[in-house]
Amino acid sequence: MKQITLILGGSVRLYLNYIMLFSTIEKRFNCKIKKKNNFEFQTTFNNNKIQILFAKNPTRDNIYIKYKNYLEKNRIELLPPPGDEVAKKIKNSDVVLFFGLCGGFKGRKGDIYLPEKLLEISLNSHYLKKEYISHINAINQIKINNIFIGKINGKKSKIITSNVALCADSIEEEESLIELCRKLSDQGDIVDKESYSIAKNIKNIPLGIMVMSSDLLYNKKTMLRNKRPFIIDTKKFNKFCLKCIESVL
Numbered sequence: 470m471k472q473i474t475l476i477l478g479g480s481v482r483l484y485l486n487y488i489m490l491f492s493t494i495e496k497r498f499n500c501k502i503k504k505k506n507n508f509e510f511q512t513t514f515n516n517n518k519i520q521i522l523f524a525k526n527p528t529r530d531n532i533y534i535k536y537k538n539y540l541e542k543n544r545i546e547l548l549p550p551p552g553d554e555v556a557k558k559i560k561n562s563d564v565v566l567f568f569g570l571c572g573g574f575k576g577r578k579g580d581i582y583l584p585e586k587l588l589e590i591s592l593n594s595h596y597l598k599k600e601y602i603s604h605i606n607a608i609n610q611i612k613i614n615n616i617f618i619g620k621i622n623g624k625k626s627k628i629i630t631s632n633v634a635l636c637a638d639s640i641e642e643e644e645s646l647i648e649l650c651r652k653l654s655d656q657g658d659i660v661d662k663e664s665y666s667i668a669k670n671i672k673n674i675p676l677g678i679m680v681m682s683s684d685l686l687y688n689k690k691t692m693l694r695n696k697r698p699f700i701i702d703t704k705k706f707n708k709f710c711l712k713c714i715e716s717v718l
Contacts, residue, residue, distance in 0.1 A: 470513075470516050470517065470518050471516065471517045471518070471563050471564075471718070472518050472520070472561060472562045472563050473517060473518065473519045473520070473562065473563065473564055473566065473714070473717060474519075474520045474522065474559050474562040474564070474565045474566070475519055475520065475521045475522070475565075475566045475567075475568070475714070476521075476522045476523070476524050476552075476555060476556070476565065476566065476567045476568075476663075476667060477490070477521065477522070477523050477524070477567075477568055477569065478524055478525070478552070478567065478568070478569030478570070478661060478662065478663040478664070478680075479523070479525060479549075479569060479570065480523070480525065480546060480548075480549065481507070481508065481523055481546075481547075481549070482546055484523075487699075487703070488701075488703045488706060488707065489703065489707070490568075490706075490707055490710055491510070493707040493710070493711065494512070494519075494710075494711070494714070495512075497711050498512075498514045498515070498714075499514065500512045500513065500514040502521065507547055507549075508522060508523040508547075508549045508550065509521070509522055509523075515718070517718055519714075520562070522555050522559075523549035523550075523555075524549055524550060524551060524552040524554075524555040524556075524663050524666075524667065525548055525549040525550075525551065525552075525662070525663070526548075526551045526552065526632060526662050526663070527551055527552050527553060527589065527591075527630050527631075527632050527662060527663060527665060527666035528551045528552070528553050528554075528632065528666055529550075529551050529553075529554065530591070530632055531593075532592070532594075532595050532632055532633060533548075533551055533632070535595070536548060536595070551663075551666065552630075552662075552663035552664075552665075552666035552667045552670075553666040553667075553669070553670050555667065556666065556667045556668075556669075556670035556671050557670050559671065559674065562674055563674075563675070564616070564674065564675045564676075564677070564717050565667075565671050565674050565675070565676050565677070566676075566677045566678075566679075566713060566714065566717065567663070567664060567667050567668075567676070567677070567678045567679070568679055568680070568706075568710050568713065569661055569662075569663060569664065569680045570661070570680060570681055570682070570683040570701065570706075571628065571659040571660060571661040571680040571681070571682050571683065572635055572636070572659060572660045572661070572682065572683070572684045572685070572686050572693065573658070573659050573682040573684070573685045573686065573687075574650050574653055574654035574657065574658060574659060574660070574686055574687065575654055575658060575687070576624070576658070576659075576682060576685075577682070577685070578682055578683070578684065578685055578691055578701075579681060579682060579701070579702045579705055580624060580681070580682045581621070581622070581623035581624065581679065581680075581681050581705075581709055582623055582624050582626040582628065582658065582659055582679070582680050582681070582682070583615050583617045583618050583621060583623040583624065583625055583626065583678065583679060584613075584615060584625075584626050584627065584628035584659075584664055584668075584678050584680070585612060585613060585614075585615045585618060585625055585626070585627075586610055586611070586612050586613075586626075586627040586628070586657075587610065587611050587612075587613065587627070587628050587629075587630065587664055587665045587668050587669075588607035588608060588609060588610045588611075588627070588628075588629045588630070588656065588657060588665065589607065589608060589609050589629065589630050589631075589665045589666075590605060590606075590607050590608075590629055590630070590631040590632070590633075590660075591632055592605070592631065592632055592633045594633075595633050595639060596639055596640070596641075597633070597639060597640045597641065597645070597649075598641045599640070599641045599642055599644075599645040599648075602645055602648055602649050602652070605649060605652070605653075606656065607629045607653060607656040607657055611665070611668060611669060613668050613676055613678070614675075614676075615676065615677055615678055616675050616676065616677040616716075616717070617677040617678070617679055617713055617716065620716040621679065621709065621712055621713055621716060623679060623709070624658070626657075626658040626659060627656075627657040627658050627659075628657060628658065628659050628660070628661060628664050628665070628678075628680070629653060629656065629657040629659070629660045629661075629665075630660070630661055630662060630663060630664050630665030630666060631660055631661075631662060632662070634662065634693065635649065635650075635660050635686055636684070636686075636692060636693035636694055637689075637692045637693065637694040638693075638694050643689050643692065646686055646692060647686070647687055647689075649686070650686035650687045651687070654687075659680065659682060660686070661680055664678055664680065675717075677713060677716075677717065679709060679710070679713050681701070681702075681705070681706050681709065683699070683701045
């Protein structure tokens, strides 16, 4: 039996209730996804066993801990473990897949990206003042053999993983976010919160990463912000998730 590990970047509620990826997988592969615990699910079909894990943020730093405590104190939702911890626990798997959403420094909303170069940003505060912008740089580049490249129609790319969401609510001025976007666009194409920490900690297992841009940092109308409804093309995202899974069966 082939063992496939699928990591999803974000909350369970996002993929279960909004994107509806679970029901899409169940319908396509005629299977039933069963819950093992809050952040682990599994299913079996056609001699393939898929373990589904959730990850949020790159590592268990102070920003992660404060956010986790806030969510639990206000009974909003449980926060999945960080990407590095999830990746380190994966041992007996034939292949690891990571699906997630990202912000774009360029391109269009809904573009599909297949990262092959990854960098990281580690910030000390969840709120960025404009004077900090000039000091922010992506570092510690790693390169992976993304198994989706050549199989899936997406853009080969360079992704930056940040421990802080780069959105209008996390920065002093919107213009500062645009300035940061211009700066980071010379260092990467897109930004997320998990890819780097997962890729860095997956050892000797084939890895595929696919992300779709949910927001664009260079445009005030497409920036991510809490007061704006979160809308993405869920059908397109699910379509590419299925293609990625099928490519490794």
